Amino acid sequence: MEVITGSCRLGLWFVHAAWGGNRVYRVRFAREGLPGGDVPVPLRRYCAGMREDLTTLESPATEADTVTAAVYRAVRRVPYGETATYGEIAALVGTAPRVVGMAMAHNPTPLVIPCHRIVARDGIGGFSPELAIKEHLLAMERENARKNRRV
Incomplete structure (x- = not known):
């Protein structure tokens, strides 16, 4: 292809x-x-x-039998307009929050694997190349989810 x-x-x-x-x-x-x-x-x-x-949309990053691919599959299940913490994803997969953070930092297909929805326990967490992109995406999804609830 x-x-x-x-x-x-x-x-x-x-x-x-x-x-x-x-x-x-x-x-x-x-x-x-x-x-x-x-x-x-x-x-x-x-x-x-x-x-x-x-x-x-599919991402090849979710297909392997690895902890990182399991993290990516769990992140894909976080609904539009919602967030989960690194710790919550780690608990689902059976790993440490730091491992989840490393997987998010190396995500080859952001948006398809919505790493912007994964936040720190006490704040927004990180995002490459700019934290402002994560803030923009979360605000856009929150607003759309809010509009959808009103309809």
Whole structure:
């Protein structure tokens, strides 16, 4: 299968993606867009601020029989507009919160594996390349979830 690369806007940033079909291989955040292709429709809609279910997209990172892949699978189950702590994910997987943090830091497909929904027990936690992206994503999801509850 051909791997396509492209980008779309997310607030002040761009989301760069490499994908084929519904399989996303890489997601990165940058200040400038990529020339050429777009990103998969669900990802584009999500980045445009729409409530979108990204579980329709696959990430190869969830497929191995490793602790890291188990962490990624658990993180994918955190609902849109909600958060879980590193400790809660660690308890689900049977590992330590620090292991969850390391997995989040090396997540090859953020948004598809929504690492922004994983927060510290006493604060927001970290996010690469900028914490402001995590804050933006959490605020966008909270607002969309709030709107959905009102309807």
